[in-house]
Amino acid sequence: MRIAIASGKGGTGKTTIAVNLAALLAESEDSAVTYADCDVEEPNGHIFLAPRIDTSEAVTIPVPVIDEDLCTVCGACSSFCQYKAIATLPDRVMIFDELCHGCGGCKLICGEDAIREEPREVGTVETGSSVIAEGGATVEFVQGRLRVKEIQAVPVIKAVKKRLPGQGISILDAPPGTSCPMVEAVRGSDLVLLVTEPTPFGLHDLEIAVETVKQLGMKAAVVVNRSDIGDDRVRRYCDRVKLEIIAEVPNSREIAEAYSRGKLLTGRIDSFTTQIQGMIPTIFELAASPR
Amino acid sequence: MKELVVISGKGGTGKTSLVASFAALAGRVVTSDCDVDAADLHLLLEPEIKQRNHFSGGKVASIIPNLCNGCGKCEELCRYDAVARVTRGREQVSAKSSGKTAGDEEHGTARHDKKRRVAANNGMETHTDDTLYTIDKIACEGCGVCAYFCPQDAISFDDEENGEWYVSSTRFGPMTHARLLPGAENSGKLVTIVRKEAKRIAEECGIDLVMIDSSPGIGCPVIASVSGADLAVVVTEPTMSGLHDLERVVELTSHFDIETAVVVNKYDINEGLTADIEEFAKRSGIGMLGGIRYDEAVTRAQIEGATVVEFSDGPASKDIRRIWKSVEKLITRVGK
Numbered sequence: 001m002r003i004a005i006a007s008g009k010g011g012t013g014k015t016t017i018a019v020n021l022a023a024l025l026a027e028s029e030d031s032a033v034t035y036a037d038c039d040v041e042e043p044n045g046h047i048f049l050a051p052r053i054d055t056s057e058a059v060t061i062p063v064p065v066i067d068e069d070l071c072t073v074c075g076a077c078s079s080f081c082q083y084k085a086i087a088t089l090p091d092r093v094m095i096f097d098e099l100c101h102g103c104g105g106c107k108l109i110c111g112e113d114a115i116r117e118e119p120r121e122v123g124t125v126e127t128g129s130s131v132i133a134e135g136g137a138t139v140e141f142v143q144g145r146l147r148v149k150e151i152q153a154v155p156v157i158k159a160v161k162k163r164l165p166g167q168g169i170s171i172l173d174a175p176p177g178t179s180c181p182m183v184e185a186v187r188g189s190d191l192v193l194l195v196t197e198p199t200p201f202g203l204h205d206l207e208i209a210v211e212t213v214k215q216l217g218m219k220a221a222v223v224v225n226r227s228d229i230g231d232d233r234v235r236r237y238c239d240r241v242k243l244e245i246i247a248e249v250p251n252s253r254e255i256a257e258a259y260s261r262g263k264l265l266t267g268r269i270d271s272f273t274t275q276i277q278g279m280i281p282t283i284f285e286l287a288a289s290p291r
Numbered sequence: 292m293k294e295l296v297v298i299s300g301k302g303g304t305g306k307t308s309l310v311a312s313f314a315a316l317a318g319r320v321v322t323s324d325c326d327v328d329a330a331d332l333h334l335l336l337e338p339e340i341k342q343r344n345h346f347s348g349g350k351v352a353s354i355i356p357n358l359c360n361g362c363g364k365c366e367e368l369c370r371y372d373a374v375a376r377v378t379r380g381r382e383q384v385s386a387k388s389s390g391k392t393a394g395d396e397e398h399g400t401a402r403h404d405k406k407r408r409v410a411a412n413n414g415m416e417t418h419t420d421d422t423l424y425t426i427d428k429i430a431c432e433g434c435g436v437c438a439y440f441c442p443q444d445a446i447s448f449d450d451e452e453n454g455e456w457y458v459s460s461t462r463f464g465p466m467t468h469a470r471l472l473p474g475a476e477n478s479g480k481l482v483t484i485v486r487k488e489a490k491r492i493a494e495e496c497g498i499d500l501v502m503i504d505s506s507p508g509i510g511c512p513v514i515a516s517v518s519g520a521d522l523a524v525v526v527t528e529p530t531m532s533g534l535h536d537l538e539r540v541v542e543l544t545s546h547f548d549i550e551t552a553v554v555v556n557k558y559d560i561n562e563g564l565t566a567d568i569e570e571f572a573k574r575s576g577i578g579m580l581g582g583i584r585y586d587e588a589v590t591r592a593q594i595e596g597a598t599v600v601e602f603s604d605g606p607a608s609k610d611i612r613r614i615w616k617s618v619e620k621l622i623t624r625v626g627k
Binding site for chain 2: 008009010011012015039041042044047080082083101102103104105108109146148149150151152153175176177178179180181182183187199200201204205208209211212215216229230231253256257259260261262
C-alpha cells in the first residue's frame with residue numbers, strides 16, 4: 001500500500017504527518033513500513049527519523065558529449081533539442097549540461113555518430129532504517145537529495161520511488177506545490193493525503209492540489225493541521241467537493257516546540273498520537289477502495 | 292531599479308505575508324508573484340487584472356490512433372515511461388483514466404487529415420493490428436524523440452498550454468503574477484517571464500523597486516527567481532527543518548553570488564534555534580535582519596485579506612516595520 005502526503009501550500013505539516021504516521025504504523029502493524037522522502041529539494045524526514053544510512057548512490061542523467069573530431073557542426077542536434085541545452089557556434093557545438101533532460105534525441109539524430117552520453121550527477125538517493133521505540137519497531141528509510149543548483153528534481157524523485165519495496169506500507173513525503181515534482185511524487189499511490197491549514201492561503205492551494213490529484217485520477221483525503229487557527233472555509237470546501245477530512249490537529253505550542261527540536265511527536269504528545277492513530281483505519285479503507 | 296527577492300528554502304515560513312507587508316510599507320513598488328504553482332499574494336494584494344497572456348512551457352507528444360500501427364518504436368525510445376501499449380478500441384478507456392479523452396488524440400487540422408489520406412493512399416495497414424500506443428500527457432517531457440522517429444509519422448508534437456500570466460494593478464503599484472496549470476513543467480520559464488515583465492514595468496513607470504515572492508525549495512522556479520536579483524531575503528523559522536533548509540538555500544544564493552540576509556519568523560517559538568540561525572548567518576557572511584514574534588494577528592490579517600501592517604499594530608507588525616527599515620537601508624547599498 002502506498003500513501004502519498006502532499007499539500008499544495010508549503011509548511012502545512014506534510015513531513016510531521018508523514019514521519020509520525022510511519023512511526024505509528026511501524027509500531028502497530030505487522031507489515032514492513034517504509035518512509036520515502038520525495039521532497040528532494042529540501043528533505044527533512046531524516047531530522048525526525050534519524051536513520052542509519054546503509055546505501056548512498058548517485059542519481060544521474062545521461063548528458064551528451066561531442067566528439068569534436070567527428071562533429072561537422074551541422075547544427076542538427078541544437079535544432080532538435082527542446083531544452084536549449086545545445087548551442088551550435090560557428091566552429092563548434094556547446095552543451096549546457098544543467099539544461100539537459102537526458103532524452104537521447106541529439107545522439108539519435110547525429111548523422112556523424114559524434115555524440116556519446118555520459119552520466120551527470122544531479123543528486124543522491126539513500127536508503128537505511130530507523131528504530132522508533134524501545135520496542136524496536138523499525139521504519140525503512142529512503143531519501144532523495146537534489147544537488148544544490150540542479151534544476152531537475154524529477155529524476156531524483158523517480159530514483160526514490162524505484163527503491164520502494166514491492167510490499168508492505170510505504171509513506172511518501174511529497175514536495176510542496178503542484179507542479180511536476182509533486183506530481184511525480186504522488187502518482188502511483190493508492191491514496192493522497194492532502195495536509196492543509198484553515199486559512200485563505202491553505203484553502204487556495206488546497207483547491208489547486210485537489211485539481212491536480214483529480215486530473216491524475218487519484219483518490220484523496222484531507223488532514224487539517226492547526227485546525228483552530230483560522231476559519232471554516234476549508235471545511236466547507238471539503239464538504240462541497242465531498243472530500244473526507246480524516247484528521248484535525250489543533251494548534252499547539254507543545255507540538256510546535258517539539259517539532260522545532262526535530263522530535264517525533266508520537267509517544268511524546270498523547271493528543272497528537274491519538275489523532276494520527278484515529279485516522280489509520282480510514283486510510284486503509286480509502287486506500288483499498290475502488291476509485 | 293533594484294530587485295528584492297524573498298525566498299525560504301522551507302515552505303510555510305511566511306514569505307508571502309512578509310512580501311505583502313513590505314509592499315504596503317514601500318510606497319510605490321512593483322510586486323511579482325513568482326510562486327507560480329501555488330500563488331497566494333493576490334489574496335492580499337487584490338490585483339485588478341489588466342492583461343492576460345497564455346503560457347506554454349514546452350511541447351507535448353500525442354499519438355494519432357488511426358495512424359499508429361503498433362510498432363512500438365516510441366515505447367522503445369521514450370526515457371520517461373510516458374508511452375503505454377493498449378488494445379485498439381481500449382485507447383479511450385486508458386486515455387480517460389489518465390485524465391484525457393480520446394478527443395485529445397484526434398486533431399481536426401488539415402495537416403492531420405492529409406496524413407490520414409496519405410496513409411490510405413499508400414495502402415498502409417493501420418487497422419490490422421490490435422495493438423497501439425498512447426502517450427501519457429503528464430509523464431511526457433516534450434523531448435520530441437518519439438514524434439521525430441515514428442516510422443508512421445503518427446505522432447503530433449505541439450505546444451502545450453501550461454498556464455497564464457497576468458499584468459495587474461494593486462493598491463501598492465503594478466503586479467505581475469501567473470497561474471501554472473496543475474502538474475505542469477517548466478515553472479522556471481514562467482517565473483522568468485513574470486519577473487522580466489515586472490522589471491520592464493518598473494523601468495517604464497519609473498518605479499525603483501521590484502519585490503519578488505518566490506516558491507519554497509531550491510529547484511528551477513527558485514533559481515529563476517533569484518538569479519540576477521540584487522538582494523535575497525530568506526525567511527526562515529526557528530526549527531531544525533528551517534535551519535537545514537536555510538543552509539541549502541544559502542548555498543544556492545552564494546553560488547549565484549547574490550547578497551543575502553535572513554529574517555527569523557516566529558523566532559520566540561525556539562530562541563535557542565534562533566541563536567543557532569544567527570550563528571550560521573555570521574559564519575556564512577550573510578546579513579541578519581532580525582526576527583518577527585509569533586502573533587495570531589498574522590493569520591487574522593490574512594483572513595481579512597489585509598497585510599499584517601495594515602491590519603494590526605501588534606508585535607509582528609512592529610517587528611516587520613523595524614525589519615523593513617533595515618531592508619531599505621540594505622537595498623540602497625547593494626546591487627547594480
